[in-house]
Amino acid sequence: MRHLAALLAAVLAAASIPLALALAVVAPPAHAWENGLARTPPMGWNQWNAFGCNVTDALVRATADRFVATGLRDAGYSYVNIDDCWMTRNRDAAGNLVPDPVKFPAGIRAVADYVHARGLKLGIYSSAGTQTCAGFPASLNNEQRDANLFASWGVDYLKYDNCNNQGVPAQTRYTRMRDAIIATGRPMVYSITEWGQNQPWNWAQPVGNLWRTTGDITDSYGSMLSIYRINVPLAQFAAPGAWNDPDMLEVGNGGMTDTEYRTHFTLWSMMAAPLLIGTDLRTASPSTLAILGNRDVIAIDQDARGVQAREVRSAGGLHVLSRPLAGGDFAVALFNETGSTATITTNPAETGLPGATSYRLFDVWSKAVSTTTGTISASVPAHGTVAFRVTPGTQAGPPPGTSFVSDLPWQASTNGWGPAERDRSNGEQPAGDGRPLSIGGVGYAKGIGAHAASTIDVFLAGRCSTFTADVGVDAETGTNGTVTFSVLGDGTTLTSTGIRRGGQAAQRISVDITGRTTLRLTVGNGGDNINFDHADWANPQITCST
Template identity: 65%
Template sequence: MTAPSRPWRPLRAVLALLLLVLSPPLLLLSSAPRVHALDNGLARTPPMGWNDWNAFGCNVSEALVEQTADYLVSSGLKDAGYQYVNIDDCWMTSARNAAGQLVPDPAKFPDGISGTAAYVHSKGLKLGIYESAGTATCQGFPGSLGHEQTDANSFASWGVDYLKYDNCNHQNVPDQQRYTAMRDALANTGRPIVYSLCNWGLASVWTWGAGVGNSWRTTDDINVNFSTVVSIYKANVQLAQYAKPGAWNDPDMLEVGNGMSFTEDRSHFGLWAEMAAPLIAGTDLRKASAATLSLYGNKDVIAVDQDSLGRQGTEISSAGGLHVLTKPLANGDVSVVLFNENSSAATITTSASAVGLPAASSYRINNLWSHQISSTTGSIAANVPGHGSVMYRVSVGSGTSVGTTHPLIGASSNRCLDAYEGQTTPGTKIEIWDCGGGANQAVTLTAAGELRLYGGTQCLDAYDNGTTSGTKVQLWTCNGGANQQWRLNGNGTITGTQSGLCLDVTGGDKPAGNVNGTQVELWTCNGGANQQWRLG
């Protein structure tokens, strides 16, 4: 579902974004001295959680919030680091009560915000809420301008843990003045509340935001459009010097799962993690596909975002729309993203020295999407699909996935590549099935490019040396044939060296195609999640 758009915002929001994108980075970054971070002890790593707006707009309710809290727990996303369940606009009635306080809409929140918070807290999670630093919110409900302490007291008494503070109907009161007033009001309550400034990147908020809030929006609103994701990325990536533990550049919530392609969603998620951005899911997680959850739940990528060093990734090259980002990590590793904003595939290359690693004879590369390990003497490169990205964690050392045994897990299904019913007879169907740890799901990668099962006696085989889309993949005695040789690519696909086609879950581009027993075949590579695999 596409969320309703905000009301028209001042032209200065657009002008500010254009200025940020077009101006020389050094000029922007030297415009003001750094300020000390807000000393509230919160958000030492970028906040992670969920917000209802992108998927539901004004259709928020207590039931939705509580069901999402339940799902964060049952899906494992809570254990992955998602902790804030955030309510956006439209949660209140259209007028304050006689005491001047905000009133939760009793139809949407029959137990009030305090009751909803109690439920969320019972799940080991935290509750966030929304207000605006103006006379009204963006959807016309009462704003907090002139009521900062009253509203902060309400939030604290209800058990709120996070405030998203918007910028509509601000009456031309200076941004820093309005946002500082709520900072002080929150501090006066004595309750720890993460403070997220949402002034759309106006008033050079990055130059003063760290002294006021725990994060600050650097651009106007995101939407479900890859070009918008790219433009926001280009603006936000220039501001790395302002991010630090407790104070983060915020390029807005995640649209992962809301309608872009799997390749685009993966780039979106990886770029936000590389930029140490808050990871706030903006989709209906209760209905999210396995492919979407494979992105939100990727703990290796999350670890880059949540790294304790607190450094935002920087761009070291961007020629022709081919971007290289590097982010130093607390243990001395470096996270590297190769991002292709263009529509056609391209090879992107950098080096260990360029990304900031010390001189060494060998470097260990961990692909954070496919979990494949490899070594290099210095070159870091991948063929990156259009709108795609490859994300590595690179360190001094060596390593390889060759000779190791793993389950192969499909992104579209979260199920394992499997030899039918544990059979070993040549010609046995290769399918997907719930991962169970059996020998029929244990794949050994060989130096010859084979994918062997059952301890190495049987190989994945393209039926009858087929090289056309639809060729079935079967089990067959290993014989060194070209139809038994495979290439694990940096973008997460597995291609047959004989055919050049991708290992594909038949019909897995649709939910019905990801059930237990679905055949694996060869198909033209198309970037679908049903052609993406990772080592378990």
């Protein structure tokens, strides 16, 4: 973590996040709450951004109808979510929340039935406090009563806010409602909306399905950009069923240009964010519907692999993001935050693409198709984003004989901090910032410097027989750091080490990889956290035939 403080200070200064709080992102992601829901980021609608407190039965029903009529339901949007202000100012004599009889004259159950009949799902709102943000009764100390009520109405999604929380620790409050939801027996997506104040990425994976990482978005380019800057460094904490939530979409509300809205929608999709529409779909323009309904962009957001894009370069207001997708494709986005058109260029090595003879580039907005031998480049308008779905062409596999893995092309790589480094230790920031590899006082000229949690995939073409390496925690961490190493062939674990600690000598591993098509090298966090987890694959070699 040599450079982590400086990195976070720079990234988070614009968002006014105290560095002391930001440093908590180094804690490990916990195991996700396996309730079977939100295996891809939730998609739907919420009234708040466009209507505030002005929610009614008629609005919710009309929105459900527009989902069907515009094709948004078939594009993947499924949740019609009611936000604050749906209830009366007081509970009834039995202590239950009461739907406002003017706004919801037939109650919430009738609205849920209407939404369900159209193949959609209903969401509702409360707060982990004594009152909601608008001053209505909320669920602190009434968790089971309210969860039972929501379940009886057929609710499928709960947005749980953070107002008027009485100083009760966030993890305590949000865990109580999780337990209450479980006790109802009704599946509900659970949205933890505590604005990132208590770094929920550190603890919310076993508690909810998504967690807000920031304060509320507003309909401006500046707001969208500041939220992007806070959310994008948190990629390692996202996983199927557990998502970073940079807040709802503002697309169509009028405060940004269509170019900026396309950027908003693209960046959220690259970051595997929930896509919750926040505009009036009854009056949405064709351009708004075209943005929200772009199925090629939605496919990136909803990719089953569930890996949030990493920002592999950010300099001078020009950004490159890369996201590995299921099936071997990648999504690569070139984002220009500046006020002038700029050319942004990247390449397979920077974006983690596997080595290949060529790459097919599909522009997910213009739909243009092109081919490149490596360079990925575009002229990007001010505040704009160009995004490609990249398909690698023929992969030749390793040459015959014995080769260092650090000299070979990689199909894909993920890393806890910074990129996995070739022949250097992991420096946690841009490529090339590491040091010579060293384990237990022994230096190595060749190898891979990784940081838990990490994966590296290498295409073998079924022609290789043996993988060997010396593995351990890099000496630059002293006696700090605990990691595990695993070698997989075509998804099957072939060998795993026990926990390796800082200061220990390297452990030699040798693995039979005969007949395997893909080799995966994996580093885990040793069961505690990822602090100082600089993991070296020293002298990693494979032996292959012709």
